[in-house]
Amino acid sequence: MDDTWLARIGAMRSSLSQPATTPIFQTAVYDFEDLDALEAVWTKAEAGFIYGRFGQPNSQDLEEAIAKLEGAEAGLACSSGMGAISAALMSTLEQGSHIVAAQGIYGGTSSLLLKELGRFGVTSSFVDIQDLDQLERAITPQTRLILIESLSNPLVIVPDLPAIVALARRYRLKVLVDNTLAPCLLKPHDHGADFVVHSVTKYLGGHADLTAGVLTGSTELIQLARRAAITLGLTAPAFDCWLACRGLKTLSLRLERHCFNAQKMAEFLSDQSQVKRVYYPGLPSHSSYLLAQKLFAFGGGPLVSFELAGGYLAVDQLIKCLPSIPLSPSFGGVNTSLSYPAKTSHRALSTEEQERCGIGIGLLRLSVGIERWEDLCAEFAVALGEKP
Incomplete structure (x- = not known):
């Protein structure tokens, strides 16, 4: 019978040569030599991977690349831009929290705020982001975050990011910037933004052949967002991350x-x-x-x-x-x-x-x-x- 050896085909082979491009790690799980190795990787005493939803080499490559591009300490690859925004909000907000967002933001984002988070006691106000007085008037004691786009869609409005961050700091609020439309043009972290999010599906990937998102920020903030992303199943698959890294080269x-x-x-x-x-x-x-x-x-x-x-x-x-x-x-x-x-x-x-x-x-x-x-x-x- 051929059942046994067929079930075990495929092996990792050592070689003096290395692939010129990073391979696609199309695997859902990783094997360990023994319990000591399992414990070392699980506790992060040693580098390694465990399970696809927790991350894999291709998502790690994408996270490190975008974090460097945006000048951030860390990054988190997600299954879509909405997944990245969701991870940021789920790790930052709690019941009763309030968000101030730019009027006219992407419809998916406004639906997340109003129709999904709204069901769990999170409220949102939408303001003309060019009117800083209106923005300040919208802030309440429950406000936790200001959400804006570096370049709005479709009216391509550029917010005064330095002024918005300065206002947020006065009220001890976090600032999330969707930078999907302005990669390379603007680096929001340089102006004090706490979170930067991209729909990698757009310019970072660049060829309309993948769906992914990425979130960047401090090591502490990304650790919290990663926990939310893993729990909710928002992390990115290997192939899309591989395609995104290829797109980043140009x-x-x-x-x-x-x-x-x-x-x-x-x-x-x-x-x-x-x-x-x-x-x-x-x-x-x-x-x-x-x-x-x-x-x-x-x-x-x-x-x-x-x-x-x-x-x-x-x-x-x-x-x-x-x-x-x-x-x-x-x-x-x-x-x-x-x-x-x-x-x-x-x-x-x-x-x-x-x-x-x-x-x-x-x-x-x-x-x-x-x-x-x-x-x-x-x-x-x-x-x-x-x-x-």
């Missing part, structure tokens, strides 16, 4: 091209008669222009949003006239894509809430890729000239 090159192209597209769209308004912090007309110049290492970011004068019908017509640019409810890939925020990222909001956040029926978000900018402008010029 992050700086990609972001420079994304931002360069975004600037060109913003300038082009500003000159089109069918375009009512363009939102891009690289344009002097944008409310965040001066802050972007002050805080960002380069560029105005990789996203451009614009409002069509013809409303919903004009949006639908433009999408149909751009067959090479997909309508995609995400961003951050190497190819350019369009999204309609009212029906994707912010569809959980009521019409009134969308309007309050500046998300109208004619608003489109453009995730600008790394193609030749001249080709992108030419495609849009043709599409905007089409008649229904």
Whole structure:
């Protein structure tokens, strides 16, 4: 019978050579020579791994890389950006806690705050993050954390992070910054942020082929977040972490091209008669222009949003006239894509809430890729000239 040896195929082999790239550790569990080895790894007296949900070499590589990128002591790889935010909040808040968050934040985040955490006695207030007086008025004795995005989606607003952190320190509050839209451009920890979170699915991975998130912060804060992530099953699988580490190798090159192209597209769209308004912090007309110049290492970011004068019908017509640019409810890939925020990222909001956040029926978000900018402008010029 072949049952026994078939069940035991596969072995670790020693070699004088090493793989040129980190292998994918596609295993759910790790074996030990004896009880002493098990105890040494479990108590962290020796380095090693135990069980996939607790972490593995590929997630460790990703955590260390993003922690270094963000200038943090430690990192935590999670199954998604929402997993990373959840780990931070679950390790920081308790029943009765209050959060102040930026108005118009990602719909998934607002749903987490209102529909999930709200059921357990955590309350949230949403404010115009450009109005520091309004932010301060929202703080209560129960407030524990301020949650903001370094570059908002879809109106690409840049908050005054140094001023917000200074305000938080006066009230002994923690600050969580979602830096998904501004990797390499801004390092929130340098300005005093306690947590930085990324949806690795977007620019860090960069190729729309993985789902992961990462959280960075002090060793103490990440230890608490890791405990929550392990308990809740929020940790990241090996393959997605491996893909993310591969994507990171070209992050700086990609972001420079994304931002360069975004600037060109913003300038082009500003000159089109069918375009009512363009939102891009690289344009002097944008409310965040001066802050972007002050805080960002380069560029105005990789996203451009614009409002069509013809409303919903004009949006639908433009999408149909751009067959090479997909309508995609995400961003951050190497190819350019369009999204309609009212029906994707912010569809959980009521019409009134969308309007309050500046998300109208004619608003489109453009995730600008790394193609030749001249080709992108030419495609849009043709599409905007089409008649229904």
